[in-house]
Amino acid sequence: xxxxxxxxxxxxxxxxELLGELESALMALDNGRADGDTLNDAFRAxxxxxxxxxxxxxxxxxxxxxxxxxxxxxxxxxxxxVDPELASLMLRAGxxxxxxxxxxxxxxxxxxxxxxxxxxxxxxxxxxxxxxAETAAANGEESAALNERDPAATVPTADAPLRHYRIxxxxxxxxxxxxxxxxxxxxxxxxLGSVKTVADASALPPLASFDAEQCYLRxxxxxxxxxxxxxxxxxxxxxxxxxxxxxxxxTAPPADAAVAGTSDAxxxxxxxxxxxxxxxxxxxxxxxxxxxxxxxPTVNSIRVDLEKLDYLVNLVGELVISQSMLAEQLSVLPTxxxxxxxxxxEEMSQHxxxxxxxxxxxxxxxxxxxxxRMPRLVRDLAVETGKNVRLLVSGETTEVDKTVVEQLFxxxxxxxxxxxxxxxxxxAERGANGKPAQGTVRLSAAHVGxxxxxxxxxxxxxxxxxxxxxxxxxxxxxxxxxxxxxxxLDNLIFLxxxxxxxxxxxxSGRGVGMDVVRRNVERLGxxxxxxxxxxxxxxxxxxxxxxxxxxxxxxxxVGRETYVxxxxxxxxxxxxxxxxxHRLVGGGEVLYVRGEYVPLVYLGRAFDVPDATxxxxxxxxxLVDADAGGKIGVVVDEIVGQQQVVIKSVESNYRALRGIxxxxxxxxxxxxxxxxxxGLAEAVGGAGQSPASAAA
Amino acid sequence: MPKAAAHKSRKLxxxxxxxxxxIAADGAVALAAVADMEAACELAEALRGAxxxxxxxxxxxxxxxxxxxxxxxxxxxxxxxxxAANVTLVFRQPSDAFIAAFNRIGLYxxxxxxxxxx
Amino acid sequence: xxxxxxYDPLAALxxxxxxxxxxxxxxxxxxxxxxxxxxxxxxxxxxxxWSATTSLPNTPEFVMGVINLRGTIVPILDLRARFGRxxxxxxxxxxxxxxxIDERVIGMLVDAVSDIAxxxxxxIRPVPEIGGSDAAECLNGLATVNDQLIALVSVERITAPITxx
Numbered sequence: 001x002x003x004x005x006x007x008x009x010x011x012x013x014x015x016x017e018l019l020g021e022l023e024s025a026l027m028a029l030d031n032g033r034a035d036g037d038t039l040n041d042a043f044r045a046x047x048x049x050x051x052x053x054x055x056x057x058x059x060x061x062x063x064x065x066x067x068x069x070x071x072x073x074x075x076x077x078x079x080x081x082v083d084p085e086l087a088s089l090m091l092r093a094g095x096x097x098x099x100x101x102x103x104x105x106x107x108x109x110x111x112x113x114x115x116x117x118x119x120x121x122x123x124x125x126x127x128x129x130x131x132x133a134e135t136a137a138a139n140g141e142e143s144a145a146l147n148e149r150d151p152a153a154t155v156p157t158a159d160a161p162l163r164h165y166r167i168x169x170x171x172x173x174x175x176x177x178x179x180x181x182x183x184x185x186x187x188x189x190x191x192l193g194s195v196k197t198v199a200d201a202s203a204l205p206p207l208a209s210f211d212a213e214q215c216y217l218r219x220x221x222x223x224x225x226x227x228x229x230x231x232x233x234x235x236x237x238x239x240x241x242x243x244x245x246x247x248x249x250x251t252a253p254p255a256d257a258a259v260a261g262t263s264d265a266x267x268x269x270x271x272x273x274x275x276x277x278x279x280x281x282x283x284x285x286x287x288x289x290x291x292x293x294x295x296x297p298t299v300n301s302i303r304v305d306l307e308k309l310d311y312l313v314n315l316v317g318e319l320v321i322s323q324s325m326l327a328e329q330l331s332v333l334p335t336x337x338x339x340x341x342x343x344x345x346e347e348m349s350q351h352x353x354x355x356x357x358x359x360x361x362x363x364x365x366x367x368x369x370x371x372x373r374m375p376r377l378v379r380d381l382a383v384e385t386g387k388n389v390r391l392l393v394s395g396e397t398t399e400v401d402k403t404v405v406e407q408l409f410x411x412x413x414x415x416x417x418x419x420x421x422x423x424x425x426x427x428a429e430r431g432a433n434g435k436p437a438q439g440t441v442r443l444s445a446a447h448v449g450x451x452x453x454x455x456x457x458x459x460x461x462x463x464x465x466x467x468x469x470x471x472x473x474x475x476x477x478x479x480x481x482x483x484x485x486x487x488x489l490d491n492l493i494f495l496x497x498x499x500x501x502x503x504x505x506x507x508s509g510r511g512v513g514m515d516v517v518r519r520n521v522e523r524l525g526x527x528x529x530x531x532x533x534x535x536x537x538x539x540x541x542x543x544x545x546x547x548x549x550x551x552x553x554x555x556x557x558v559g560r561e562t563y564v565x566x567x568x569x570x571x572x573x574x575x576x577x578x579x580x581x582h583r584l585v586g587g588g589e590v591l592y593v594r595g596e597y598v599p600l601v602y603l604g605r606a607f608d609v610p611d612a613t614x615x616x617x618x619x620x621x622x623l624v625d626a627d628a629g630g631k632i633g634v635v636v637d638e639i640v641g642q643q644q645v646v647i648k649s650v651e652s653n654y655r656a657l658r659g660i661x662x663x664x665x666x667x668x669x670x671x672x673x674x675x676x677x678x679g680l681a682e683a684v685g686g687a688g689q690s691p692a693s694a695a696a
Numbered sequence: 697m698p699k700a701a702a703h704k705s706r707k708l709x710x711x712x713x714x715x716x717x718x719i720a721a722d723g724a725v726a727l728a729a730v731a732d733m734e735a736a737c738e739l740a741e742a743l744r745g746a747x748x749x750x751x752x753x754x755x756x757x758x759x760x761x762x763x764x765x766x767x768x769x770x771x772x773x774x775x776x777x778x779x780a781a782n783v784t785l786v787f788r789q790p791s792d793a794f795i796a797a798f799n800r801i802g803l804y805x806x807x808x809x810x811x812x813x814x
Numbered sequence: 815x816x817x818x819x820x821y822d823p824l825a826a827l828x829x830x831x832x833x834x835x836x837x838x839x840x841x842x843x844x845x846x847x848x849x850x851x852x853x854x855x856x857x858x859x860x861x862x863x864w865s866a867t868t869s870l871p872n873t874p875e876f877v878m879g880v881i882n883l884r885g886t887i888v889p890i891l892d893l894r895a896r897f898g899r900x901x902x903x904x905x906x907x908x909x910x911x912x913x914x915i916d917e918r919v920i921g922m923l924v925d926a927v928s929d930i931a932x933x934x935x936x937x938i939r940p941v942p943e944i945g946g947s948d949a950a951e952c953l954n955g956l957a958t959v960n961d962q963l964i965a966l967v968s969v970e971r972i973t974a975p976i977t978x979x
Contacts (some may be wrong), residue, residue: 176733182765186800197802204769207744207777212736212770219802318885561869607871650870650880653918654889654976657870665882671868 003179004056011052012105013303018045019098020372026094027376030087039076040226042090046072049097051191055184058104061097064115068093071122086125091376093118162193165232167221168246175215180239182219188235193225230300237302306402309363316352316359317550317646321665323352324643328667353644360401360547367445367452368396370408374416374443381420388427388438389420395445400452401547407524408454408544414517415456415528415540416441423460423538433535435459447546451526451568456540463532465489471498490532494518527678551647553674555640555666556622558603559611562672563636564645564664569677571623571631573639578617591621591633598623598633601684603675606659613637626681634677643667647674658683726756727767727794736766743774743785752784754813760790763797772806786811837935841957843964844911844924846894851924852931852957852964857913861927864908874975875901878923881910888912889976890921896972898948913969920973931959938966 025042028034050065071090074080096115103110167189171180189195200218204210223232232247327345335342371393378391400408424430424439431437442457469489472478477495484492492498496515521528526544545551545566553564580592581600590597600621604612613619613635621633645664650657650673661676725742728735746753755771778785787810798807841852842861867879867890876895880887890910894902902908902923910921938955954966 176766183797183800197800198805199802201769201772201803201806204773204776206780207740207747207774210740210744210770210773210777212740212766213733215765215769216773217765217769217801217803221802314885321885607869609869648885648887650887650889653887653920654870654877654880657872659871663868663880663887665885669882670866671880671882671887673868673870 007184008056011056012101014052015049015101015105018049019094019101020369021045022049022094022097023091023376024372026087026091027379029082030084030091030379034075034082034087036076039072043069043072043076044226046097048191049101051187053101053104055187056104058100060110060115061100061104064093064100064119065097067119067122068097071125080125089118089121089125093122162224162226163228164250165223165225165229166248166250167219167223167232168248169219169221169236169240169244170246171215171218171240171244173214173216175240177213182217185235185239186221189221189223189232192227192231192235193223195224196222304362309359313359313363316356320352320356320644320646321667323348324667325669356550356644360550363402363547364399365402365405366397366399367405367408367454370405370412371396371443371445373409374412377413377416378420378441381417385421386426387420387424389424390438390440391416392440392442393444394442398445398447398452400544404452404524404544404547407520408542411517411521411528411542412443412454412456414514415542416443418514419456419458419460419538419540423458423462425461429461448543451543451545454540454542454544456542457537458539459537462534462536462538463490463493463530465532465534468492468498487531490530490538493530494528522676522679551645551674552642553645553664554622554642555672556603556620556636557638557640558607558613558636559609561607561609562640562666562670563603564672564674565622565624565634565677566661566674567642569624569626571625573620573622575619576616576621578615581616591616593623593633596631598631599681600633600635601680602635603680604635604637606680606684624677626678630681632677632681634675634680645672645674723751723753724756725753726758727760729759730762731760731767732762732764733766736764736770739767740770740774743770743778747774747777747781747783750781750783753778754786754788756788757790757794758788760794760797763794765801768798768801768803772803775806775810784811786813788813839933839935839938839966841931841933841964841966842911843928843931843959844909845926845928846897846924847899850928850962850964851893852933852966853911853913853969854966855930857915857969858911859914859919860912862910862912862921863906864904864910864923877976878904881921883912883919883921886919888919888921890923891972891976893922893924893972896922896948897952915969915973915977918973918977920969920976922972931957931964933957933959933964933966941965 022042022045025038025045028038029042046065046069050062050069053061053065068090071080071093075082080086096118099110100115169182169185171182172178175182186195186197198220200220201216203218204216225231229247229249236245327349330338330341330345333341374393375391378389381387382389419441420439424441425433425435427437430439440459442455444457445452445454447453465486469478469484469492472492472495473480475495475498477498478484478492494514494517496513498513498515518528521542521544524544526542528540528542530538530540532538551564552567554567554570556563556565574593576591576593581589582592582597583589589600591600592598600616602612603609616633616635619635619637620639621635622639623631623633626632645666647662648664650660650663659676659680660673661679662674663671664674666672723746725739727739731739743753775785790812795807798804840855842855842858843850843852845851862883865881867881869879870877870889873879876892878890878892880889882888892902892904894900902925904923908923908925909927910923911927912919912921914920938957940955941950941953949965952967952972954968957964957966
């Protein structure tokens with residue numbers, strides 16, 4: 001793609017992060033935490049959004065961002081205080097900015113005057129503060145607030161210390177031929193703070209020998225910003241070789257601030273480390289008390305195209321398969337005759353496994369990015385439904401594969417909506433029931449049994465089982481006389497068409513029900529269920545695999561087919577005695593194991609495999625955890641082995657199958673299906689009958 | 697910052713053309729709205745020719761909207777060389793973008809030493 | 815494992831144009847039993863010898879199972895069964911035609927592939943309305959090549975039962 005497209009793509013990626021930071025900051029302000037750090041975070045986010053918008057000529061966005069930025073500037077300079085009304089207004093402004101960004105990204109336009117009301121409100125509040133209102137109808141020009149030419153902007157902020165960097169850029173002669181335009185780099189720096197650039201043209205030859213394609217210039221750029229050095233380095237990333245760049249942090253502006261009045265070579269300053277030289281910028285007096293200057297965290301990171309990463313993961317997956325094929329081929333050789341070979345194979349297996357772990361770890365991310373959007377959601381829901389709710393979050397640092405993180409948002413959204421809308425009662429009702437007026441929703445994530453489990457717990461009214469049951473019967477989803485356990489009743493809410501809200505509020509009752517959520521989660525190899533206590537509250541449990549790419553599996557044989565069972569669901573394997581197998585009256589069988597009766601599922605029958613062993617005592621029974629289905633015993637012929645397999649999709653070329661989570665390619669090159677035991681249990685009704693009667 | 701595709705060298709000269717052909721008889725050169733690398737090459741060629749013939753030049757910078765660094769660099773080299781040879785080189789009505797670019801590139805000081813006319 | 819390498823459909827098409835103003839369709843011809851069929855070459859990705867499939871549970875009769883095609887899981891359909899003519903008993907002599915539609919890759923088991931024929935598009939006749947046999951509904955048209963009747967199949971309709979949820 002061309003440079004402009006690349007620029008645009010990078011900008012919108014940046015905006016994703018920036019909008020997130022902006023919202024966090026605005027939420028903090030809304031919660032009464034109006035400290036300098038928060039204000040600066042918000043200001044910086046808006047400023048960056050504005051800067052990029054400027055380059056890409058998103059004029060409307062620039063104008064609105066400018067107004068917003070001015071307001072934030074006033075706030076962080078202490079010229080205006082944050083009150084609840086202003087905080088709410090700014091949250092709305094944040095939404096408006098996000099909408100404008102999305103519109104720009106989609107190439108569409110928000111309706112005329114969409115943001116005007118908010119912009120006007122911001123402006124009038126700013127005016128009321130008595131500060132000179134900057135013309136909000138910004139001229140989209142480069143003379144953006146934080147540019148060196150605007151003296152007002154170089155006032156060091158009261159709290160976050162302004163850092164001074166000197167960048168020496170000595171590019172190679174073919175800089176232009178490599179496709180670089182230094183002005184873009186300068187502009188990017190301008191987004192970080194105030195910039196003063198001096199070019200050294202001493203190497204510029206006279207016109208007679210001048211080659212327009214060569215770069216004869218060197219630059220000294222002074223940047224004053226609150227950002228850390230990595231932000232500076234990021235600007236030059238990919239464009240300029242490290243060897244052509246020297247970035248030094250000076251604690252204070254040099255005495256003879258390089259004036260743009262000379263184009264002679266500026267003498268290189270000795271790279272000053274912190275303590276030497278004039279004293280560091282101190283926060284001015286009369287600032288927000290008790291604020292500590294926040295040290296900018298130095299995180300060494302690099303942004304990587306997800307495609308490149310996926311390619312790597314696939315390659316490693318293929319490597320693992322090839323490697324295991326090799327191992328299998330060579331396993332027929334007597335190890336005593338080929339000791340070195342065997343050892344090498346073993347080592348290679350180990351390396352492949354480590355490589356795989358390493359590559360998978362690169363893709364993991366904390367769930368924080370998804371969790372961070374929830375407080376805002378809860379706040380809005382609370383306002384909309386007139387309830388008083390707080391959200392407690394824990395375990396946000398729990399890490400999962402990026403692909404899984406992305407899939408989390410939607411189910412989470414629905415579960416939380418459900419909790420606030422259906423679960424939490426109105427303040428009046430809570431008071432009447434002796435509960436505190438404020439309801440609590442707890443969101444947590446943890447690694448459990450090789451999966452990630454997310455819980456959404458509310459202390460609301462719990463599920464009204466009678467109503468749910470009645471509604472299910474009414475809809476023909478349940479026989480009037482069927483007997484269900486409390487748990488089964490609760491989980492009826494996952495059936496389609498069972499929205500039982502009294503007031504089908506705009507947010508929850510939009511027709512996307514819990515059934516869709518469940519289906520989507522299951523498609524990922526996950527599970528979702530609900531447990532509830534009447535009057536006390538409900539808990540959603542959402543479990544997902546840690547990665548959608550690889551799993552540790554037990555290879556089992558049934559008839560002439562081979563299957564893989566995820567290790568994480570296996571509880572134990574045993575060869576039962578005939579006398580422990582009991583037939584039930586309604587059909588189906590159970591196995592008596594240490595005091596409990598476990599339903600048996602004959603895999604051979606469920607999957608119509610010819611030549612499967614007929615009786616459990618002739619084969620093996622694997623006790624597995626089928627989530628909502630409880631514990632079941634899967635009857636198989638034999639256990640072939642255990643290995644880590646790369647998960648391949650059956651769905652992409654065929655379609656989703658009940659009881660099948662995917663497929664893999666074994667060492668012998670053959671395809672083996674990966675079982676989804678929970679789906680299997682459901683499909684079979686947990687009683688070992690043929691699933692033909694159940695919906696496929 | 698992302699990179700553009702690398703430029704190909706543009707040293708192709710049309711046959712039967714000598715430098716200085718692009719400068720009108722009255723010595724006026726107009727800069728295009730987009731003064732990119734290609735424009736820089738042409739400009740350098742044209743100005744070189746004019747300098748060889750000791751022709752005074754007026755560079756019209758009214759239309760400039762996008763001033764590239766190669767182009768700015770070329771102008772600085774030209775202006776210096778013309779001044780050294782005592783041949784007149786003046787700029788007419790530079791646009792705001794023209795001036796802003798020189799500022800951003802850090803060549804403002806050099807630019808301020810040039811002559812400007814209405 | 816493939817009998818014939820990848821077809822570059824575009825190249826194949828280009829090769830045959832030869833100045834004729836008529837629009838030509840290139841088809842890969844194959845046989846099932848006594849009948850001959852043809853598939854638009856632009857949809858054919860590869861032709862392979864039969865290899866054992868891993869069966870999928872609870873699938874229609876004509877879905878034989880899946881194979882590993884260089885790392886991708888590809889379902890194989892028994893075209894004979896799909897046409898309602900009983901089930902094939904595949905041997906190594908049988909052939910699988912790998913096709914691509916939309917973004918899916920699917921394989922179809924046939925008895926043998928005969929050759930590639932070029933059919934002028936204006937000579938393709940519509941399928942007579944005999945009444946919905948499985949085979950008829952999968953056909954796009956009829957053509958005659960070297961005195962032989964070739965039934966042109968629609969890959970979309972053959973695969974419809976498994977691609978539509």
